Amino acid sequence: MSHRAHLIAVARGDAEPDTIIEGAKVFSAFTREWLDGDVGIADGRIAGIGAYEGGERIDGRGKYLVPGFIDAHVHLESAKLTPAQFARAVVPRGTTAVVCDPHEIANVAGVEGVRWLLDATEGLPLDVFVMAPSCVPASDFESPRGPLGPEDMREILKHPRALGVAEMMNFPGVIGGDPDVLARMVAPHVDGHAPGVMGRALDAYVAAGIVTDHEAFTAAEALEKRRRGMWVLIREASNARNLIALLELVREHGPDYCAFCTDDREPDYLHREGHIDEMCRRAVAHGIAAEDVLVMATLHGARAHRLLDRGAIAPGYVADLVLLDDLTTFSVARTFKDGRAPVYPESVPAALLDTMRAVPVAFGIAGTPERVRVIDIHPGQLITGAGEASPRIEAGHVVADPDRDLAKIAVIERHHGTGRVGLGLVRGFALQAGAFASTVAHDAHNLVVVGVDDADMAVCAERAQALGGGLVVARDGAVVGELALPIAGLLSDAPLEEVAEGLEHLQDLLAEQGVTIGAPFMTLSFLALSVIPSLKITDRGLVDVDAFQLVPLALGEREAFVARFGALYEHSPWVAERAWRPEGFDGIDDLDAALREAMYSASRAEQLELIRAHPDLGEKVTSLTEHSRDEQATLALSPADYDRFATSNAAYRAKFGIPFVVCVREHDKDSVLANADARLGNPVEQEIETALGEIAKIARLRLEDAL
Known part of the structure; x- marks a missing residue:
């Protein structure tokens, strides 16, 4: 039978x-x-x-018997564990399936790396489905082992556990109809990656065939994507925590077309907090019904990827099941994979243990520029700022300046031994001594080093090479801590507990050396990803992601002007670019007038994009720019106020298709709501002009602060 x-x-x-x-x-x-x-x-x-x-x-x-949890989008490599060790970490917590974008291993080891991951996950008590990496390299500014083209993707898609095309990170290329980008959409199912994309640009992205997105960081953005038929994959990663902000969407509109994902979780977070089970706990603690939470953790993750035989307890479905002790802690009593207790086979090919080709490089930055670009870290976000500073100069070289939180950063090509290195400055780590390095550096995974001492940076780089890849901390000319990641420079074959303890020890060492931000190695790893705004660095140099071009460390007059005033108009540095003039400005009023003229003389499409770049009033702090966060903080909103603002925002967007923009520093929370109600009666064109006027007021006040 x-x-x-x-x-x-x-x-x-x-x-x-x-x-x-x-x-x-x-x-x-x-x-x-x-x-x-x-x-x-x-x-x-x-x-x-x-x-x-x-x-x-x-x-x-x-x-309580529930379906096995499904992580709808994850990069397994971020856990720094082999697939078998990853399964040992998450299966006891109830996860029985993940949908993996293996572009980390693909950047280091090409198609063979993806084949290894598929082979290594065969027979595990965790179903690992893969998407064919679509952006290797993430941009032409990055240097992986080699590119993956459409034919490579088709080869990966022959595997029965390959579901479609992985996240299309080059969203400008998709929206613009770039033939080379569209040629990579080699399967009917394509995952998305479109941070902040809304309006007509979102229409174009969805029309291309993109069906999921995990980059939404506001409820308003997620709702707009859901209304267009996209699956919203609610993310809670080590360095991009969007769960609480996006629960507003579930609270107001239900869990339809929402699923859970972790994207990138480091081992210490995974060990300390958990996996999808942790997202369930937090969602229930924030008032979402357990039943709504469970459907996002199970069935919706399957449906988002057209996995029609899992995610539910029903006849014919795979018997991936979890017995829970309760519906508040989501404590797992027992996990069943295919109706059985889990077992964990494992093997690693020798080729993946030999991927380091970095050569010694010099970390000196020659020159005496008056102003330089600086990568500004925004804690808890993947987006970085494009800052500027007057550098410290010694003996004709730019040097680190820990007193002003200016550290040196270097990205060293490690796949081909070219000796190519990109050098720059970064602000936000608060590093006071020594250096630290990582061979986990999205997406090309070259060797990235940050330090305030060139000798310590060299010590870190040399030790990372000797380890075959890993994380290193150095001080006073010596290695003080390390975590070997010998498999492709990304993974350890040690158990989760050991890797998590090793990472926590390194983080403690960095805290002793002044580092104040959480998840410093995860933060470091994303500073080399040249497709997430605004300023990043690769082995080829600094990348202005907004302009999508390489830029020098030193700033010219116009560049310095844009770096200083580009943030006055929300996410729209083009206003400052067009306002600049070489003869300068006759005081603040003249400068303000030039900025306004640049805005008002722009096309209507550009003006609408400027308006849509603004957040909805009352959005959670983690989703805001620094300017918007400080301005909205003056309203001192309570939880009940957030609900009132969400209702008002929804009504306004439903009529005008743009966020409600008002200069909050001229209002209190009651007058803001009254203003929104009054403006609902405006014709659309009048309201657009009103919004532009409010933006001009906001920018003027920001300008006064800046000067």
Whole structure:
């Protein structure tokens, strides 16, 4: 008898199941209700819910039986664990399937690296589905081992666990219809990556065939994407925590077309907080019904990727099941994979243990520029600022200046031994002594080093090479801590607990050396990703992501002007670029007038994009620019106020299709709401002009602050 015939016989009641889980409350992901009955399992699949005889009986009384959790978008490599060790970490927490974009290993080891990951995940008690990496390299400014083209992607897609095309990070190329970018969309299912993309640009992105997005960081953005039929993958990563902000969407509009994902979680976070189970705990703690939380953690992750035989407890579905002790802590009593207890096979090919080709480089920055570009870190965000500073000069060289939180940063090409290095300055680590390095550096994963002492930077680089890849901390000319990542320079074959403890030790060492931000190695790893705004660095040099071009460290007069005033108009440095004039300005009023003229003389499409770059009033602090955060903080909103603002924002957007913009420093929270209600009566064109006027007021006050 075939497996299918046997399953049907068990479902009819003509054969005994292999396993029966009895007495638990059974969650129906389709109706979001709890059912009474025993669950019969045969040949790794669910036969039904009812009364069964025979087979192994498992006592579920007093517990809750739910489908296995699904992580809808993850880069396994960020956990710095082999696939088997990753499975050991997450399966006991209830995760039974993940959808992985393996572009980290692909950048280091090409198609062979992806094949290894697929082979290494065969037979694990964790279903690892992959998407064919679409952006290797992430941009032409990065230097991986080699590019992956459409034919490489098609080769990956032949595997039965390959589901489609991984996140299209080059969203400007998609929106602009770039033929080379569109040629990479080699499957019907394509994942998205479109931070802040809204309006007509979003229409174009979705029209291209993109079906998911995990980059939304405000409820308003997520709602706009959901309204266009996109699956919103709610992300809670080590360095991009969007869960709480996006729960506003679920609270107001329900869980439809929402699923959970972790994207990038470091081992210490994974060990300390958990995986999808942690997202469930936090969502319930923030007032979301457990049933809504569970459907996002299970069925919706499957549906988002067209996995039609998992994510629910129903006849014919894969028997990936979790027994929970309760619906508040989501403590896992037991996980079942294909109806059985988990086992963890593992192997690593020798080629992945030999990927370091970095050569010694010099870290000196010759020259005496008056002003330089600085990468400004925004804690808890992947976006960086394009800052500026007057550098410290010694012996004709730009040097680090820890008293002003200016550290040196270097990205060294490590795949081909070219000796190419990009050098710059970074602000935000608060490093006071020594240096630290990582061979995890998205997406090309070259060797990135930050330090306030060139000799310590060299020590870090040399030790990372000797380890075959990893994380290193140095001080006073010596290595003081390290974590080897010998598999492709990305992964350790040690257990989660050991890797997490090693990372925590390195973070403690960095704290002793002055570093104040959380997850410093994760933060460091994203400073080399040249597709997330605004200023990044690769082995080829500094990258202005907004202009999508390489830029020098030294600033000219116009560049210095834009670096200083580009942020006055929200996410729109083009206003300052057009306002600049070589003869300068006759005081603040003249400068303000030039900025306004640049805005008002722009095309209507540009003006609308400027308006849409502004946040909805009352958005959570983590989603705001520094200017907007400080301005909205003056309103001192309570939780009830956030609800009032969300209702007002929704009504305004429904009519005008833009966020409500008002100069909050001229109002209190009650007058802001009154202003919004009054402006709802405006015709659309009048309201656009009103919004531009408010933007001009906001920019004027920011200008006064800057001067």
